Amino acid sequence: MSPSTLPPTVELGGESFTVNKQAELDEWWRDLNDDNLNELIAQVLDSNLDLAAAAHQLKAVSDTTSAIIGQQLPSLDLGANFGKSRTTLIGLPIPGAGNVVAVESNRAALDLNLSWELDFFGRLDAEEAAALAQLDASTADYAAARLAISGQVARTSIAYNFTTAQVAILKNNIKLHSDLLAIAENNSTLISNSQAVLALRSEVLNAESQLAQSEMQLQQLKSALQTLVSSDDFDVVANAQPHTINNLGSLNIDAQLIARRPDLIGLEAQLRAAAAKVDVAHASLYPSFSIGASIGGSSDELGNLLDGDYRTWNFGSSVLAPLFHGGALRKQQDAAANQYQASSLSFGQHCLRAYAEVATLLNNESLLGLQISNSVKQVSIARKSLDINKEALSLGQGHATDVVRAHLAVNLVKIQNLNINMLTMQNRVDLHLALGGGFTRQQ
Secondary structure, X not given: OOHHHOOOEEEEOOEEEEEOOOHHHOOHXXXXXXXXXXXXXXXXXXXXXXXXXHHHHHHHHHHHHXXXXXXXXXEEEEEEEEEEEEEEEEEEEEOOOEEEEEEEEEEEEEEEEEEEEEOOOOHHHHHHXXXXXXXXXXXXXXXXXXXXXXXXXXXXXXXHHHHHHHHHHHHHHHHHHHHHHHHHHHOOOOOOOOHHHHHHXXXXXXXXXXXXXXXXXXXXHHHHHHHHHOOOOOOOOOOOXXXXXXXXXOOOOOHHHHHHOHHHHHHHHHHHHHHHHHHHHHHOOOOEEEEEEEEEEEEOOHHHOOOHHHEEEEEEEEEEOOOOOOXXXXXXXXXXXXXXXXXXXXXXXXXXXHHHHHHHHHHHHHHHHHHHHHHHHHHHHHHHHHHHHHHHHHOOOOOHHHHHHHXXXXXXXXXXXHHHHHHHHHHHHHHHHHOOOOEEEOO
8 A cells, every 4th residue: 555556536425536645745724714824834844842752763764774774785994003012032043142132123004995796596686675665754754644634733723813802702601690690689579599690600710710611721721732732822812702613514424535544554564574574583693794905005014005016905705604693583483473463453453443544534524514504503592582582581471581691591502513513624634634635625
């Protein structure tokens, strides 16, 4: 499974959609049509420390891969050394020299050494294949980190916007409950400690508690966004009106679309790396062949190193065959084979989870669409009831308490509507993440 095998288009709800094959470059969040969110995600992707660390980790793997590939080429080394030594000879019978003779000598050498391992059994090729597959996996890991962080920003920002709108309604609720309490306390037929007044005071306290809870959630969401931006002085700006999106309705999404998911791309690359490591372990059971050559000079004087009379050279080949390693090489081969099986099973399980995740989110999309439709109707009904009570009060046939209660009922269904819309938008974000990016309608 790889991005190159994906279909270029897919049918969603009767419309043709284009799929970006490079999920790491797919700015899926633009489908939510929120300019503030676009700017916020761009800022997070530019400044988030976790993503910066992932980028450096990817660069490290890339450099390591280049180093492994370089093992296929011959290596050339330059060596130079100079030394001076003094040896004392005791008891050597040299007439006139006494019993102790000191011998001093110089040693200078300059060598250019060439070595090259001949990959007859494919061990180096397998190591290169494993390294390239691991690089693909690391690239996918970076794309997955980018996708996850952008999704986290989108979900948190959506929650922040809707919670801000909810806080405004809850503040209005406190005023309405206070109005009810004032009406009851001013009613000459009630005493201050009557059951009705006590109940109304409890409602005011409950409304204040709900507001405090929402404001606490708002602060937590703000802190989460500041953490994602990696700045504690980042000022979060909420949309005056939270954005909503149209429900996609009944969708049939090609299962191959999940192949765009960077986590699955990474697992598939790790599976290829595990297969290559099996080949490495198998090739390690066979001899290794190498050739080498060197040319240089050796003399007791530095000035003679470039003189042809002092030139040295050698050329040869070597074979290193494993004979006995206490069964370690066989066990390494078995371990590599078992690791490959584990990677294969893990990849299959993740694919099944991805299919189930997409199916669940699509089902949520349909059910949330029904809830939004019903919520809109409830808001309309509550507003009509408020209008009826206002009209009755203006005609002297109603009571101010009924108007306030009707207004509270409108606020209640508006909060429910906000919650459903927030869940719908977050579900849409999760659907984008489950599909590995965005999809755009073809013109």
